[in-house]
Amino acid sequence: MALVLHASSTNKNAFKALIAAEYSGVKVELTKDFEMGVSNKTPEFLKMNPIGKVPVLETSDGPIFESNAIARYVARLKPDNPLYGSSLIEYGHIEQWMDFSATEIDINIARWLYPRLGYGLYLPPAEEAGIAALKRALEALNTHLASNTYLVGHGVTLADIVMTCNLSIGFKAIMTKSLTSQFPHVERYFWTMVNQPNFKKILGDIKQAESIPPLASKKPAQTKEPAKPKPKEEPKKEVKKEEVKPKEVAEEEEAPKPKSKNPLDLLPPSKMILDEWKRLYSNTKTNFREVAIKGFWDMYDPEGYSLWFCNYKYMMKTQSHLLL
Known part of the structure; x- marks a missing residue:
């Protein structure tokens, strides 16, 4: 059975496995006509990943979800794959940079970008914190790349594939030249990676964002239909009401019960x-x-x-x- 990757053709997390497959000589087929929000909600898909996230790799031994896990699996299909380095310490450094890419780069790009696109609540302090954290991560990456062409060793590894895919959405959607120029070694690294043949085959041509996307506009308010004129009401005839005699014996009202005190009010002030x-x-x-x-x-x-x-x-x- 051929490996089948369930994701859209624009999913940057799916690109990790596809690029790894190109370097490893492994055939991975991307599902056709995948529609996010529809294809990943079918019973068949939910059997592979119960929470419906993409990508998912379908193998003869069962499905795999989480993009980094899928990329690792694809790379492991080739014995002694240089994508995993040539020594135990290189393997450790590859895993290190893959984790760094997920927890410092990818997540902070998402914190900045997605609320602006309407996929989450936009809060200026949260955006500022996300940008500050991203800059701190880019500074660390820039320092490392000042003396290294690749993240680990002297050739492309799985760490470079994951890092480049995570950076790609930032470069394309929100990281303008005014930001990335502060990190020249990151710029050099990114454009070097995306122009490698195996990267370019999957990613295509990448154009850097020229501006930060504006905040997603709220849904326009629905226009109200003009009020229809009310028909003239005919004067009502007066109806004499019968006088209600008070009851001889008035019902006694229940006395209000005293309110119980809240136990929290008995605590000393904080x-x-x-x-x-x-x-x-x-x-x-x-x-x-x-x-x-x-x-x-x-x-x-x-x-x-x-x-x-x-x-x-x-x-x-x-x-x-x-x-x-």
Whole structure:
């Protein structure tokens, strides 16, 4: 059975496995006419990945989901594949940069881009924090690439494939020249990678974003139909009401029951004034983590408040939120 990759033809996470397949001499077929939101909701697809995320690789031994896992599997199909380096330490460094790409590059591009496209709640402080974190990651990557052509060793590895695919959506959608020019070694690295034949065959020609996408506009309000003129009402005839005689014996009203006290009102007042931290949170425009988050922990009173982490079911990506 040929390997079948279920994803759209524009999915950058699917590109990881397809590029790895080109370097490994492995045949992977991309499903045709895949429609996100439809194809991944069918019973057949949900058997392969119960949460309906893409991509999914269909193999003779069963399905595999999560894009990095799929890319690893494809690379492993070729014995002694140079995509995994030539030594144990190179293998460790490849895994290191793959994780770095996911947790520092990909996630922060998403935090910046997707709310602007309408796939999540847009909050200026969250955007600023995402941009700051992305710049910090790009600076670290830039420092490493100042003395390295590739992430690991002297040739393309799986780390380069994953990193380039994750960077590609940023370069195409939101990372303009004014941003990337601050990291010249990252720029050189990215354009070198995407112009390699095996990369270009899958990614095609890439054009860098010229501007940051504007915020997604809200749905236009529905126009109300003009009100129809009301028909003239005929004057109502007066109807004499019969006088209701008061009851000889009035029903006694129940006396109001005393309200029970809230047990929380019996607790001593907390040292933490929540409004002070809210003002700090709202007014912090830069260095959000160093100012607002640090301020929270400085003010936090564990005897007066408790912290809860909740996972929201209906979000684009499950995120943990801090509740008081």
